Amino acid sequence: MIEALQFEFMRNAVFAGLLASILCGIIGSFVVVNRLIFLAGGIAHAAYGGIGIAFFFGIPYIYGTIGVSLAAAFIMTAVTIKAKNRQDTFIGVLWAVGMAMGVILIDLTPGYHVDLMSYLFGSILAVPSADIRWMAGLGAVTLVLTILFYRDILAISYDAEFARLRGVPVNLLYFIYIALVAVSIVFIIRVVGLILVIALMTIPPYIAEKYVRSLMMMMVLSVLLSVVFNMTGLWVSYHMDLTSGATIIMVAATGFFISLGVDQVISFSRKRKTQRSSRKMLKTKKDAL
Amino acid sequence: MTQVSPVIQVQDVSFSYNREPTLTNLTFEVPEREFLAIIGPNGGGKSTLIKLILGLLEPNHGRILVKGRSPRKMSKIFGYVPQDVNVNIQFPIAVMDVILMGRLRHRGHFGINKQDRQRVMELMTMTGIPGLENRKIRDLSAGQRERVFIARALAADPDILILDEPTASVDTAGKTELYALLKDLNETKTIIVVSHDLMIVSSYVKSVACVNQGIHYHPKNEITETMLQMGYHCPVELIAHGQPHRILKTHGDF
Structure with missing residues (x-):
C-alpha cells in the first residue's frame, strides 16, 4: 500500500476515503438517529437525474447532481413536515422519477454514454483533485456546524417539540442538515457509488450506536x-x-456481522452471570434457612 | 375567590386535524398559580388543547394568549412533560444530556456551562433519581424515565408547568411523592396536569376542567354532574372508599 501511494490517483483515493469517512460518520449518525435512511436512499437515486441533466445540457456533472439532490431533499423534507403519513410514498415516487429522468436524458444525449457502472459502484481510484477539495470544504462545514450546534442538533433529533419550546430554530437547522445529507451523498457516491452509499452511511453508525451513550460519541466512533x-x-x-466500492462495502458488512456476533457473546455471558448470581442467592437463602 | 390576573387566556378556540372538529369554541382563563387538572375521555382533545396552549399547534379559529402574548413568543415560559416518554427509546443518550435540554438557550445564554450541570444534579435529587446522570435513557424503567422528563421540564425554570399524564407509569408511592413535589412547586408556578387519576384531582389540584370537544371548567377540586354528562362520563378512576362526596357532588347539593 505504501509503495502504491506514489501514484497520485492512489493518494487521492486515500484522501477521498478519509474525507468520505468524516461525512459518513457525522451525517450518517444524524440520518440513523432521525430515521432518515429511506429519505437518504431517495436522494441518492433521484440524484441520478442530475447526471442526465448535466450531460444533456453539457454542464459539469457536480452541479447537476448537487442541484437535483438538493431539490429532491427539500421537496421530501417539506412533505415530511406537512404530511407525515404520506412521506414514504412521496420519497418512493421521487426516487423512481429521478432515476428514470437520468436514463432518458442520457439516451437523448447524442454520442457519449456515461459509464453507469461507475455511478452505481463508485470509482474511488478516479476521484479528481477538484472533488477532494469540495469534500474537504464540505467536511469542514459539517464539522464546524456540528460542534457549534451540537446541543441543538441533539435536542432536535431526540425531541423536536421540546427543542422548539426552548427556542431552537428547529425547521431551519433541520433543513440545513438535510442539505448536508444531500450534498454528502453526492460526494460519497463518487467513492462507493449509488447502490452502496446507504450502506456506508448506515453500517458504521448502526454499529456505533449500540456501544455509546451520546450522539457525539456515536459520530466519533462512526468516523x-x-x-x-x-x-x-x-x-x-x-x-x-x-x-x-464493492470491496469497501463487503469489509463494512463483515464488520457489521462481527458486531452482531460480539453482541451475542456479550448477552450470553450476561445471562450466565445473572443465572450464576441468582443461583448463588438461592443457595445463600437456603443456607440461611 | 380573590381576583388574580390570568396567565393563560383561551378565547373561542376551535381546532381540527382533518374535517372532524377536535375542539370547538373553547373559552376559559387560567389564573396565576393555578393548579388545574384536565380530565376527559380518550380522544376528547386533552393533548391537543395542551399543544395549542404551548403554541406547538395553531388554532383554526379564536386565539390563545399567554401573559397577553402569543404562545409562540412565550414558549420559554413553559416546562413541558409530554405524554409519551418512551418515544425514541433506542436513542444513544445519557440522563444528564436529556435533562440538559431544558437548559438550552436558558436566559439567552448559548451552550451549556457548569452551573447548568449543577442545576441538573439538584433537580435529579428533587425528582427522586439521584446518581443516574450517566445511565443511558434506554436502561431506565418507565417510572424513572418519567422523572427524567419532569426534571427536564423543571430545568427550564418555567413559570408554567404542563404535564401530560405524568404518572401513567409511576407506582403508587412514586405518585404521592410526585404530587407532593408538584404541590410545592405550585407555590411559585402555574401547573396544568392531564390526569385520569382521582387522587390528584381530589387532594392536590385547585380546579378541574373536563375536555371533550368542549370544555367544562370548574374552579374547585370537584367533578360536577355537568362534566359527567358532557363526557358521558369522565374516565376518572372513581374509587368507592374514602370520601367520594369530595369528588362527586350529589344531586341537590347546590
Missing part, C-alpha cells in the same frame, strides 16, 4: 469505523484487483 472500513477495503481491492 473511526468508517476509516477502518474504507482503508481496509481500498487495500484489499488494490491487492486483489477488485472493484473498490
Whole structure:
C-alpha cells in the first residue's frame, strides 16, 4: 500500500476515503438517529437525474447532481413536515422519477454514454483533485456546524417539540442538515457509488450506536469505523484487483456481522452471570434457612 | 375567590386535524398559580388543547394568549412533560444530556456551562433519581424515565408547568411523592396536569376542567354532574372508599 501511494490517483483515493469517512460518520449518525435512511436512499437515486441533466445540457456533472439532490431533499423534507403519513410514498415516487429522468436524458444525449457502472459502484481510484477539495470544504462545514450546534442538533433529533419550546430554530437547522445529507451523498457516491452509499452511511453508525451513550460519541466512533472500513477495503481491492466500492462495502458488512456476533457473546455471558448470581442467592437463602 | 390576573387566556378556540372538529369554541382563563387538572375521555382533545396552549399547534379559529402574548413568543415560559416518554427509546443518550435540554438557550445564554450541570444534579435529587446522570435513557424503567422528563421540564425554570399524564407509569408511592413535589412547586408556578387519576384531582389540584370537544371548567377540586354528562362520563378512576362526596357532588347539593 505504501509503495502504491506514489501514484497520485492512489493518494487521492486515500484522501477521498478519509474525507468520505468524516461525512459518513457525522451525517450518517444524524440520518440513523432521525430515521432518515429511506429519505437518504431517495436522494441518492433521484440524484441520478442530475447526471442526465448535466450531460444533456453539457454542464459539469457536480452541479447537476448537487442541484437535483438538493431539490429532491427539500421537496421530501417539506412533505415530511406537512404530511407525515404520506412521506414514504412521496420519497418512493421521487426516487423512481429521478432515476428514470437520468436514463432518458442520457439516451437523448447524442454520442457519449456515461459509464453507469461507475455511478452505481463508485470509482474511488478516479476521484479528481477538484472533488477532494469540495469534500474537504464540505467536511469542514459539517464539522464546524456540528460542534457549534451540537446541543441543538441533539435536542432536535431526540425531541423536536421540546427543542422548539426552548427556542431552537428547529425547521431551519433541520433543513440545513438535510442539505448536508444531500450534498454528502453526492460526494460519497463518487467513492462507493449509488447502490452502496446507504450502506456506508448506515453500517458504521448502526454499529456505533449500540456501544455509546451520546450522539457525539456515536459520530466519533462512526468516523473511526468508517476509516477502518474504507482503508481496509481500498487495500484489499488494490491487492486483489477488485472493484473498490464493492470491496469497501463487503469489509463494512463483515464488520457489521462481527458486531452482531460480539453482541451475542456479550448477552450470553450476561445471562450466565445473572443465572450464576441468582443461583448463588438461592443457595445463600437456603443456607440461611 | 380573590381576583388574580390570568396567565393563560383561551378565547373561542376551535381546532381540527382533518374535517372532524377536535375542539370547538373553547373559552376559559387560567389564573396565576393555578393548579388545574384536565380530565376527559380518550380522544376528547386533552393533548391537543395542551399543544395549542404551548403554541406547538395553531388554532383554526379564536386565539390563545399567554401573559397577553402569543404562545409562540412565550414558549420559554413553559416546562413541558409530554405524554409519551418512551418515544425514541433506542436513542444513544445519557440522563444528564436529556435533562440538559431544558437548559438550552436558558436566559439567552448559548451552550451549556457548569452551573447548568449543577442545576441538573439538584433537580435529579428533587425528582427522586439521584446518581443516574450517566445511565443511558434506554436502561431506565418507565417510572424513572418519567422523572427524567419532569426534571427536564423543571430545568427550564418555567413559570408554567404542563404535564401530560405524568404518572401513567409511576407506582403508587412514586405518585404521592410526585404530587407532593408538584404541590410545592405550585407555590411559585402555574401547573396544568392531564390526569385520569382521582387522587390528584381530589387532594392536590385547585380546579378541574373536563375536555371533550368542549370544555367544562370548574374552579374547585370537584367533578360536577355537568362534566359527567358532557363526557358521558369522565374516565376518572372513581374509587368507592374514602370520601367520594369530595369528588362527586350529589344531586341537590347546590
